[in-house]
Structures are given as structure tokens and as C-alpha cells.
Amino acid sequence: MTVHDVARRLPSPAGLRNLCxxxxxxDAILSPxxxxxxxxxxxxxxxxxxxxxxxxxxxxxxxxxxxxxxxYVRGFAHEAPMSPYAxxxxxxxxxxxxxxxxxxxxxxxxxxxDEDDVPVVTVCLWRGPADDRWHHGAIDFPAxxxxxxxxxxxxxxxxxxxPEAYRRFAxxxxxxPVDLEAVRRVYALExxxxxxxxxxxxxxxxxxxxxxxAEIGYP
Numbered sequence: 001m002t003v004h005d006v007a008r009r010l011p012s013p014a015g016l017r018n019l020c021x022x023x024x025x026x027d028a029i030l031s032p033x034x035x036x037x038x039x040x041x042x043x044x045x046x047x048x049x050x051x052x053x054x055x056x057x058x059x060x061x062x063x064x065x066x067x068x069x070x071x072y073v074r075g076f077a078h079e080a081p082m083s084p085y086a087x088x089x090x091x092x093x094x095x096x097x098x099x100x101x102x103x104x105x106x107x108x109x110x111x112x113x114d115e116d117d118v119p120v121v122t123v124c125l126w127r128g129p130a131d132d133r134w135h136h137g138a139i140d141f142p143a144x145x146x147x148x149x150x151x152x153x154x155x156x157x158x159x160x161x162x163p164e165a166y167r168r169f170a171x172x173x174x175x176x177p178v179d180l181e182a183v184r185r186v187y188a189l190e191x192x193x194x195x196x197x198x199x200x201x202x203x204x205x206x207x208x209x210x211x212x213x214a215e216i217g218y219p
Contacts, residue, residue, distance in 0.1 A: 001152035003124070003125060005151065006123065006155050017050070019187070021052075021216050025212070026183060028212040028216070030170055030200060038056060041216040044215070062074060070103070071127050072103045076123075095122065095149075156169070181199075192213065192218070
């Protein structure tokens with residue numbers, strides 16, 4: 001799997017935004033400790049801009065910026081052969097070369113670069129409001145590697161936007177049984193109730209999630 005496969009399988013920007021909010025809300029319920037969460041969402045990242053993010057705690061991460069220009073996806077797999085740190089400290093050729101002007105400032109965004117201003121990226125996609133598909137750069141991938149840019153590691157829950165996929169992830173990561181019907185309800189952006197929250201984590205009160213709900217922009 002590479003960025004080519006991700007581009008074919010990602011939901012539309014609107015669908016991706018809803019999916020990312022659902023992932024962040026589910027993680028907030030299952031992991032009251034923010035540091036233990038994979039997924040987060042900031043509905044007030046900047047004026048007219050929102051971000052979704054994933055960090056696995058081992059160096060892999062992605063960010064999705066939703067803005068009036070469209071959606072911009074940046075992923076970084078730290079062990080991928082296309083890592084900047086495996087290629088003389090520069091992004092792999094083609095990953096960022098074709099990013100349109102409307103999204104160029106996200107390439108240089110300090111949150112997405114290191115202390116030397118090098119973009120921390122192995123995968124990049126973008127899609128404007130009028131586009132009918134996701135775009136990516138023209139890339140010559142390193143030969144003989146099944147996951148050269150880390151796409152398979154980074155985006156399994158974005159290219160398989162099913163409640164079943166999230167339950168498999170959550171039961172493995174959080175090591176607790178996860179109610180599939182409750183996941184379906186959050187994927188449908190059903191407003192939270194104490195009954196819904198308790199079906200996922202009986203130790204969490206609805207009132208405890210007020211800050212997360214506001215930050216995520218969950219309905």
C-alpha cells in the first residue's frame with residue numbers, strides 16, 4: 001500500500017472530517033487520559049481551519065487540515081525508507097513537489113516541520129473544494145518495499161471507515177471489549193448521552209467530556 005492506494009480509498013473531505021471527529025470522540029471516551037489517545041481533533045486550530053491528528057506514541061503520526069482551500073493530509077512513518085531522516089534530511093523526491101500554492105503554507109507549518117525546518121513527512125495528499133478526487137505527487141518509490149511511505153501503517157482507519165475496523169483497533173490498543181453498536185452510533189455523530197458513553201466506558205461521566213466535545217466540535 002502506498003499513497004496511491006490511500007488516494008483511491010479516502011472518503012471525501014466532508015466524510016473524512018466526520019470520520020476524524022468520530023475517531024477523536026471515541027478515543028476521548030475510551031481514554032480519559034489525553035496522553036493515551038491515538039486520535040485527536042481541534043475544531044479551533046486556526047481561524048476557519050480545523051485539524052485532525054493521530055500519534056501512536058512510537059513516532060508515527062498524521063495531520064489533516066480542513067480549511068476553505070480544501071483538505072491537506074500529511075503523514076509521517078518514522079521507520080519508512082522514505083523518511084527525510086533516511087534521505088539526507090530532505091523529504092523524498094516528489095512527495096511535496098506538486099503541492100499547489102493553496103496548500104504550500106501547510107508544507108512549512110511549524111507544527112509539521114522539525115527544528116531545522118525540514119517537513120516531517122513521508123505521505124502527502126490534498127483535495128480542493130472543486131476536486132473530484134485526492135491528489136498526490138509523482139513519486140518513484142524505493143524498490144522492493146511493501147510499505148515504502150508508511151501509508152499502510154498510518155491510515156488503516158481512514159481507508160476503512162467502518163465501525164468494525166475501529167473496534168478491532170480499540171480492543172487491541174486499549175485492551176478492553178468495545179461495544180460495536182455504540183461505535184456505530186458515534187460514527188453516525190449521534191449526540192452523546194450518558195447511556196451511550198457508559199456503553200463504551202462505564203467509568204466516564206458525560207459531564208467529564210464537555211471539554212473534549214467542545215474541542216472536537218462533536219455535534
